[in-house]
Amino acid sequence: MSAALAALLICVAGGIGATLRLILDGLIKARIRSSYPVGTTVINVTGSFLLGLLTGLAMSQAVPQQWQLVAGTGLLGGYTTFSTASFETVRLIEDRRYVAAACNGLGMLIVCTAAAALGFATAHVVTR
């Protein structure tokens, strides 16, 4: 795969990832009537696990590097989002919901990092 084709595929995959985020967030919001941003949390935790898994698989040569870029940097990068999570945390602070804000800010960080580590560990077990 040429570098230009890889860059194009990364962009297309990012568009698909953002679309998946829009649809999944909409479906979750329609089912769970909560002012806590459950949708963004589910999206970021699942995306972090999958990127950890993919990165782990690529490190053990199970996935070619350019496909790691398309699926990881493109699809999962477009699927997960930091800006919305940060904005929603500030909204919770403005509403004086400090515990919810701490969960959305620091809690999400810890859970997503743990999910990525679990992805690494899963890749390690699968490729052993």
Next chain:
Amino acid sequence: MRDRPRPLHLSWSNIAIVALGGAVGTGLRYGITLVVPRWAGVPIATLGINVVGAFLLGLLLEVLADRSLDTGWSRRIRLGVGTGGLGGFTTYSALATETAALAITRPGLAIGYAFGTVLLGAAASIAGIWLSRGHLRPALVNGKNRR
């Protein structure tokens, strides 16, 4: 009688707008990570992207929060630039994966990178909202009323 409108997340035009914005945002992020190397082991490209994206999203959503600016175009901009563009530009999966990988060899740096991103991101969101509320939105609303 009109049919009940499709939910926002299932309308084809909205999906197309978000996909286009997501592709542009992801392309910009990929380009930046190609040209900005790590600094002292810290993935400063992802850090900068996430903080700048949080600032811009705060600015954008707070501008569009004014009802008098709420038109069909405002929704398209929110979806295209906000959900698609800035959502695709910023990334949480890279933040989490880089932190988990960094934690194996340099746990202190990993903690600093992760918490630093979230704290700077929150400060950037607040700055964007504040700038929009105090300056940008009043200027836009006044400009619109004067016409």
